[in-house]
Amino acid sequence: MTVTPVIRAVGLVKIYQTGGLPVPAVRGVDLVVEPGEFVAIMGPSGSGKSTFVHMLGGLETRTSGEIWLDGKRADTLSESGWAVLRRQKVGFVFQFFNLVANMTVADNVELPALLGGATPRHARERREYLLAELGLEERAGAAPGQLSGGEQQRVALARALANHPRLLLADEPTGNLDSRNTRDVLKLLGKVHRQGQTIVLVTHDARVASMxxxxxxxxxxxxxxxxxxARLQRRPAGTAGDIVELHG
Amino acid sequence: MRLPLLALLAKEPAHGYELKQALEVTFGSAYPSPNIGQIYVTLGRLEKDGFVRAVDVEQSNRPNKKVYYLTAAGREALEAWVDEPTEGPRVRDEFFMKLVLAPLTGIADRMALVNRQRRHYLSLMRDLDELAERTDPGNRVARLLIEGAMLHLQADLDWLERCQEDLT
Structure with missing residues (x-):
């Protein structure tokens, strides 16, 4: 028996038509992502990488081609059909956090679980667990605006993971963060990946992609x-002596 | 390696092995551990140029050891080094040579070269990340060295992307 891929995209095409000439953004992309895989998508701006990932999450409609999520055909779903599927199977992290400004951190994280049909007690327990994992339990009652960018992104990640999604999609999740906050978000991504989370992530940040x-x-x-x-062939001393070079 | 050795000797006289250790402690595992032979060769040249002098220190049950100290000329050379601005890094990229010249050979296409190089850079980045994890957080010099290497690598990747856009 073969394992059902989390994502199977076949001949995916997106053509924007805003007034004048049609502009192709994605021109026939095939991609299969197996459970537990972490895939980084890179490319120059305008290469179609964000559009591609948005289509995988149903945030943009496709022009043609097929999208299968967890064995179910998804590209033919209506907008509300997609919304239901996303709630059940997909967590999304954006560059600019997209937290609900007039809700507390705790409510932001609990909302998707509640929408997904979890009991309030379950939603609360999951939120407590995730915020503790992210070192944010003391910020639960704060409004997103009171948090630093790095903290907001960690909250966004907690929210994306609230429903135990089959798939975590992220579009430049560290694009707006400084180096220290990037490191915190990276640690978390590494951790959930080691726990078996399937991740597809768009990034131009080499540190993120290298994970x-x-x-x-x-x-x-x-x-x-x-x-x-590939893993580099380790030198016995395990140092990066030939990566870092001091002149003088 | 000449000037770093002069700088260490400006602090206090030392023998070759002590200089090797001082370099290792200061820069941590991010720095390629200098070979002791290379240190002695460099000290010999510095001595010949009059920048350092050596004295034999007798040891009771071992051969004498040579302790090096800085001369006035050595101190002047060191001060001149410290005072002048340092050249910025120059682009002397072997990969770029390959990329430009590869089509002439007919044995590799540029797209494949760029793709392989990108994955290699990402492997290097992963290595640096692991090195950073293993590095004593208290060793700020070593941490900054690794961070510098990461920033250079990111720039190399960005450049690679530009090459792919324009040359393939």
Missing amino acids: ADRVVSLLDGQIVDDAPI
């Missing part, structure tokens, strides 16, 4: 590379 099992490179709306990131 992935596999890197997919897009150029002009097409995949030009899709391969694992």
Whole structure:
């Protein structure tokens, strides 16, 4: 028996038509992501990587092609059908956090679980667990606006994980963070990945991408590379002596 | 390695092995551990140029050891080094040479070269990340060295992307 992939995209195309000429953003992309895989998507701006990931989460409609999530055909769903599927299966993290400003941190994290049909007690327990994991339990009663960017992104990640999603999608999750906050978000991503979380993430940050099992490179709306990131042959001393070089 | 050795000797006279240890402690595992032979060769040249002098220190049950100290000329050379601005890094990238010249050979296409190089950079980044994890957080010099290497690597990746956009 073969394992059902978490994602199977077949010949995915997106053409924008705003007034004038049609502009192809994604031009026939095939991608299979197995359970537990961490895939980084890279490429220059305008290469279609954000559009691609948004289509995978149903946040943009596709022009043609198929999207299968966890074995179910998803591209033919209505907007409300997608909303239900997302609640059950997909967590999303954006560059600009997108937290609900007039709700507390705790409510932001509990909301998707409640919408997904969890009991209030379950939603609260999950929220307490996630915020504790992220070192944010003391911020539960705060409004998002009172938090630093790094803290808000960690809350966004907690919210995305609230429903135990089959798939975590992220679009430049560290694009707006400084180096220390990037490190905190990275630690978390590494941790959930080790626990078996399937992740597909768009990034131009090499530190983020280097955590992935596999890197997919897009150029002009097409995949030009899709391969694992190899482990370096370790030197006995285990130092990075030939990476860091001091002159003088 | 000449000037770092002069700088260490400006602090106090030392023998070769002590200089090797001082470099290792200061820069941590991010710095390629200097070879002791190379240190002695450099000290010999510095001595010949009049920047350091050596005295034999007798040891009771071992051969004498040579302790080096800085001369006035050595101190001047060190001060001149410290005072002048340092050249910025220059682009001397072997990969770029390959990328530009590869099509002439007909044995590799640029797209494949760029893709392989990108994955290699990401492996290097992963290595640096693991090195950072293992590095004593109290060793600020070592941490900054690793962070510098990461920032350079990010720039290399960004440049690679530009090359892919324009040359493939």
